[in-house]
Amino acid sequence: MTTSLLAAPPATPLAAGEAPTLEAFGLDPWWLILAKAVLIFVFLMLMVLFEIWFERRFMARMQNRLGPNRVGPLGLLQPIADGLKLPLKEDLVPRGVDRPVFILAPALATMPAFLAFAIIPFGPTVSVFGHQTPLQLADLPVAVLFVLAMSSLGVYGIVLGGWASASPYSLLGGLRSSAQVISYEIGMGLSFVAVFLFAGSLSTSEIVASQERIWYAVVLFPSFVIYAITMVGEVNRIPFDLPEGEGELVGGFHTEYSSLKFGMFMLAEYVNMTTVSALAVTLFLGGWRAPWPISLVDGANAGWWPVLWFMIKLLLTISFFIWLRATLPRVRYDQLMKLGWKVLIPGALAWIMVVATIRVLRNEGISTQQVFFAVAIVLGIYIVASYLWDAVRGNRRDAEEQEATAAERAGAGDSTGGDPMAGGYPVPPLDAPHYHGRNSTSKEVNRA
Amino acid sequence: MTPADVVFLFLGAVTLGSAVLVVTTRQLVHAALWLVVTFGALAASYLLLTAEFVAWVQVLIYVGAVVVLLLFGIMLTRAPIGRSEGLDSANRPVAIAVAAATAALLVTVVVAGFREAYVELGDPPAGTSGQMGASIFRTWVLPFEVLSLLLLAALIGAIVLSRREIQPPGESSDERPTERPTGPGRG
Amino acid sequence: MDGYFGSYLVVALLAGLGVAVVGGAFTAGRLLRAQRPTPEKLITYECGVDPVGEGWAQSYVRYYVFAYLYVVFAVDAVFLFPWATVFAAPGYGAVTLVEMFVFLGIIAVGLLYAWKKGVLTWV
Secondary structure, eight states: OOGGGTSOOOOOOOOTTSOOOGGGTTOSOHHHHHHHHHHHHHHHHHHHHHHHHHHHHHHHHHTTOOOOOSSSGGGTTHHHHHHHHHHHSOOOOOTTSOHHHHHHHHHHHHHHHHHGGGGOOOEEEEEETTEEEEESSOOOTTHHHHHHHHHHHHHHHHHHHHHHTTOHHHHHHHHHHHHHHHHHHHHHHHHHHHHHHHHSOOOHHHHHHTTSSSOHHHHTHHHHHHHHHHHHHHTTOTTSOGGGOHHHHTTGGGTTOOHHHHHHHHHHHHHHHHHHHHHHHHHTSOTTSOOHHHHTSTTTTSTTHHHHHHHHHHHHHHHHHHHHHHHOOOOOHHHHHHIIIIIIHHHHHHHHHHHHHHHHHHHTTOOHHHHHHHHHHHHHHHHHHHHHHHHHHHHHHHHHHHHHHHHHHHHHTTOSSOOTTGGGSOOOOTTOGGGGTOOHHHHHHHHO | OOHHHHHHHHHHHHHHHHHHHHHHOSOHHHHHHHHHHHHHHHHHHHHHTTOHHHHHHIIIIIIIIIHHHHHHHHHHTTOOSSOOGGGOOTTHHHHHHHHHHHHHHHHHHHHHHHSSOOOOOOSSOSOOHHHHHHHHHHTOHHHHHHHHHHHHHHHHHHHHHHGGGOOOTTTOOSOOOOOSOSSSSOO | OOHHHHHHHHHHHHHHHHHHHHHHHHHHHHHHSOOOOOTTTTSOOTTSSOOOSOSOOOOOHHHHHHHHHHHHHHHHHHHHHHHHHHHTSTTOTHHHHHHHHHHHHHHHHHHHHHHHTTTTSOO
8 A cells, every 4th residue: 555556566587486567568479479379278278187086076075075086096087077978968059049149149258268278377477498598478458357348258158149039038148147147247346446546557567566565455455345246247157156046947048058058158158257356366466476484484475386385276266166166155146236236336436436536645644554554544433424324224124024924824814826926026826726636627727 | 669559550440340341241140259269359449549548448349249149039939040141231332431431531520630640649548447437537427427317228228129029928928938948850 | 469459359369269169069969869759759848748839928017127127227337437436537537426425316316216116126
C-alpha cells in the first residue's frame, strides 16, 4: 500500500531473473515462440489429465475411500484410459439437431479456454539455449481484458450447444448456464478493477511485477474473496454447478452430446478451471513470486525456481475447487442469482469506491491511520445497521413464510393430487393415488 | 500494399460478406451467429488499427453481451431449428435501395471528411487502456456521464416491458409461466 | 515478431494451433470410432423416455432481463478498467473520482430499481 507500488516499473534491459515488462516481449526467435505455444497446449492437456486423477483421488481421501487405483501406479493412468475410451465411442448426432451449430458448439467452448492461457506468466526471464526470454507466450497492454473477452466467448459453446440439440432439457440447461456465467462474469470483472487501480496496468506481467512487496490477496482481500466466488460460478463447479443439476435437467446443455464432442465440453470445463486458477494466482497471489518466508532467500525469484512456486500456487487453488466439491451441497438457482446480483456485484462496486476514495485521501495527504479509523467506523455502523435490519426483517419474513406454508398445507390436505407448486417450488405429487397402485384410472390418465 | 493493408481489405470483405448473410439467411439463430462473425471481424479491424482496448471491448460487449442478449430474445420465442418462412418480405427491393443509399451517404461523408488524413500506425499502440482512460476522463467526461443515463433508461425500459411476468408468486393468478417442457410424457 | 503486431501474431498463432488441435481431434475421432447409426439411436435422448411433441421449451422472459443487466454492467465494467489504470496517475485524483461516483450512482439507481421491482429475485 505504498506509493512505490504505483510507479510504473522502469523499462529494464533484459537480464536473467528479472521481472519482465511489456518491452521484454516479442524478442524471441520464431522457434522459441512456437515451442512456447505448443508447450501451453501440452501443459493444459497434462493438467487436465492430472486434475481428473487428482480430483478423484483427493476427494476419495476426503470421503474415506480409495478412488481409482487399478490403472497404473496409484491409478495415475486412469484419466488417460478414460480419455482414450471416450472419443472411441460411437458419436450419436440426433436427427432433429442443427448440424453445423451442433458440431461448432463444443469447439467454441474449448478454444477460448486455451487461448486465455497465452498471457499467463509462468516465471520471470530465463535463459533458454542462450536466449533470454520471459516464461510467458505473449503479453498485451490489455491482457486481462483479453481473458474476459475469451471467457465471454466461451458462453457461446454453452448456449449454442443447448439450442442446437433440439431437446428441452438441453435448451433450458444452456439458458440457465449462460445466465449464470454472464451474471458471475460481471462480478469477476469488477473484482479486477481494484487490482488495476493498484497496478496501474492491465498487463499480467506488470501486475505480477507490482506484487513484489505484497500480494493483492492481502491488500485487496475483499476483491480476492469476490474473485474466488465468481471464479467457481464462472466455471460451473460445485456449489454452482446448476447447469448439470442431474435431478432437474438430466445433463444440462450437453445432454444430447456423446463421444468426442461430449469430451470436448468436459475438456473445456477442466481447462477453464485451470485458467481461472492461474488467473487467481497471477492477479492476487503474487504470480510466480515466492511466498513470503522463501522470498527472503536470495535467488528464490530467479531462474527456473519461480515455475515451481507458480505450480504450487496453481495446484493449491485447484485443490480449493476440489475441496469445495467435496464439502458443499449445490445451491438453488434463486440463491445463486441472489448471491450474484444482490451481494457480489453491489459489494464489488462499493469496495471499488472505498479503495478509490482511500487512494485519493492518501494523495491529498491524509494519513493512512486516519483513513483506516474513519473506514472502521463506517464499516462498524454498516455492519450493526445491516444486522439490525436483518434481525427485524428476518423475523417478520419468517413469520410470514410460516403462515403461508401452514395455510397451503391446510389447503392442499384435502385435494387428491396435491399442489405441484407447493411452497413455490415444483414438487411431485407424492400423495397421488397411482403411486400406491390403488387407482387404475389415474394411471391411464397419466399415460394419455 | 503492406501486409497490414491486405489483412485490412480481407477483414473488410469478411465483415461485408457476413453482414449480407445476416440479412439473407433464412434461419433465425444463424443470422445471430453471422452477426457474431461481423462483430468479430470489426474487432479484428480495430486491432489492426492498433486500437486494442476498443477491439477487446467490441468482443466483450458486442460479441459477448449484445448477441447473447439477442439469442436470449430469440429463445423467448420458439427459436426454430431450420428455415423460417416469415424471414423474408416483399419489401426486399426497397430495403436494398435504402441500404445502398445509406452506404453511399456514409462512404461520401467519410471520404469527404478524411480524404487527406493519414494516421501512422504501429508502436507504441495508440489505444491502450491508459490512453483510453486519459481521453475519456480528460476530454470526454460529459458523454461518459450521459452514457450512464442512457444505460439507466434502457435498463428501466427493459424492466418495464418484462414486468408483467415478474411478480412474486401469489400475485399473478392468470397464468403461471412454466419452465417445464410442454406436453405430457416427458421426464 | 516484435512490438504490437508481433504480440498479436503470437496470439493468432496460438489460435491457429488451437483450431488445428480441435480439427485434428475431430478428424481423428471420425476415423477411429465406430459408426453404426440406427433409427432408435438417432432419437433425441432427453431423459431416456421417448420424446413427445416438438423439441422446444418456452423460456422465461427473466433470462432476457438478466442478459440485459449483463449488457449494462459489462459496459459499466468496461469504463471502470481505463478509469482504474489512469486514476492513480498524477493529474486526476478527486475530480475523476467524483465523475466515476456519479456514473456508478446512476447505474446503481438502475440496479436498485431492478431490485425493487423484484427482477433480481428468481421465483
